[in-house]
Amino acid sequence: MPLRQGKAKKEYLETLAAAAAEAVRQQRYHDIEERRLKEWENYQRSNRSAEVRNGSCAFLDLAIGDVLIGRLVVELFDQVVPATVGHFCALVTGSAGTGTARDYLHCPLSLIDHPRRLLVFGERNVAEVAPIPDENFALRHAERGLLTMIAYGPHTANYTFGITLAPSPGLDFRQVVFGKIVSGLSVLAKLESLPIDAVGRPLSPAGISFCGALTGSRPSCRGNQSPVIEQHSLEEITDPQ
Numbered sequence: 001m002p003l004r005q006g007k008a009k010k011e012y013l014e015t016l017a018a019a020a021a022e023a024v025r026q027q028r029y030h031d032i033e034e035r036r037l038k039e040w041e042n043y044q045r046s047n048r049s050a051e052v053r054n055g056s057c058a059f060l061d062l063a064i065g066d067v068l069i070g071r072l073v074v075e076l077f078d079q080v081v082p083a084t085v086g087h088f089c090a091l092v093t094g095s096a097g098t099g100t101a102r103d104y105l106h107c108p109l110s111l112i113d114h115p116r117r118l119l120v121f122g123e124r125n126v127a128e129v130a131p132i133p134d135e136n137f138a139l140r141h142a143e144r145g146l147l148t149m150i151a152y153g154p155h156t157a158n159y160t161f162g163i164t165l166a167p168s169p170g171l172d173f174r175q176v177v178f179g180k181i182v183s184g185l186s187v188l189a190k191l192e193s194l195p196i197d198a199v200g201r202p203l204s205p206a207g208i209s210f211c212g213a214l215t216g217s218r219p220s221c222r223g224n225q226s227p228v229i230e231q232h233s234l235e236e237i238t239d240p241q
Contacts (some may be wrong), residue, residue, distance in 0.1 A: 032094065032105065036212035036219045043214040055079065055179070056215045058092045060104070062187055063209040064194070070187035072163075073214065074147055076179040081135045084149060084157075084178040091129070091159065092211045093219065108207040110160070111200045112192060117168045119191055120150060121208065122160040131158040135176055141168040145181035145188065165192055 039059065060072040076085040089095070094103040104121070111120035133155045141148060146164040148171060149157035157176065164171075165188060181188075195203045213219060 033219065035210065036093065039212050040214060040219050047214075056085070056089070056213070057182070058089065058179075058213050059211060060092070060208050061210040062109075062191065062206070064190065064204055064206045068209060069190045071184050072181050072187060073183035074179045075182045076147075077139065077177070080138055081176055081178045084132065084135045084176050087132050088147075088149075088161065088178060089213060089216070093213050104208050104211045106207065106209070107211075108205065109191060109194075109202055112194060112196050112202055113162075113200050114165075114192075116170060117166040118148075118162045118164055118171070119188065120160060120162045122150075124150075124152065124160055129158040131156050137173045137176065139177035141171040141175070141177060143167055143180075145185050146177050147179035147181075148175045148177050151175050163188065 043057070043059075055076045055078045058074050058076065060074065062069050062072065076088065078085050091103050094105065107122050109119060109121055110123055111118075113120055132149075134151065134157070139146075141164050144164055144166050148162045148164065150160040150162050151157040151174060162175070163181070191202075191206060194206060197203060
């Protein structure tokens with residue numbers, strides 16, 4: 001009998017711990033949604049009278065270690081590569097699912113590729129994100145600050161993307177250009193000057209500390225709902241004496 005009670009007690013405590021962890025996870029997702037909504041609202045207010053851009057806009061906050069080094073505002077080429085832009089937006093806004101390798105939040109700078117004049121974000125072959133077709137190669141890698149989907153063969157792009165540091169014609173007809181930096185271009189210099197190892201990996205951790213949409217439909221947010229586990233999942237458990 002004591003053994004059975006001890007087992008029940010252990011299961012009860014494990015359930016409480018799992019519920020607490022889930023509550024923390026849900027609170028984190030709620031905070032992310034709320035921050036993304038505020039960034040969208042601030043941009044809408046500050047750019048209300050500005051000239052309408054040709055494409056939608058998103059932001060990428062970049063950090064080296066724990067230090068924020070600046071924000072990139074990127075214009076996306078919806079009219080040229082709408083499917084590729086939609087894929088990127090799903091990852092930058094978290095609508096594809098928030099979590100490791102399901103959006104670009106905390107996505108690392110994985111490679112500083114000086115030979116190809118490219119900063120590469122994200123790890124190769126992320127299983128959680130399905131590859132997308134090469135939509136078209138209408139745009140060339142003709143200048144600094146262009147966004148391009150990294151591909152390791154035809155129709156293999158899925159999660160990893162790059163930002164050009166200079167014209168890189170060797171990437172033309174291999175990777176799809178889908179956007180460009182319209183604000184914060186000087187931030188790239190802080191990343192490309194980082195020390196690297198023999199294969200181009202940065203020796204200091206760097207990457208995207210936060211990201212989201214600045215235009216388009218209003219981001220969803222669960223408001224002030226408490227991110228807790230359904231009450232019945234805990235109420236049905238009786239703490240054994």
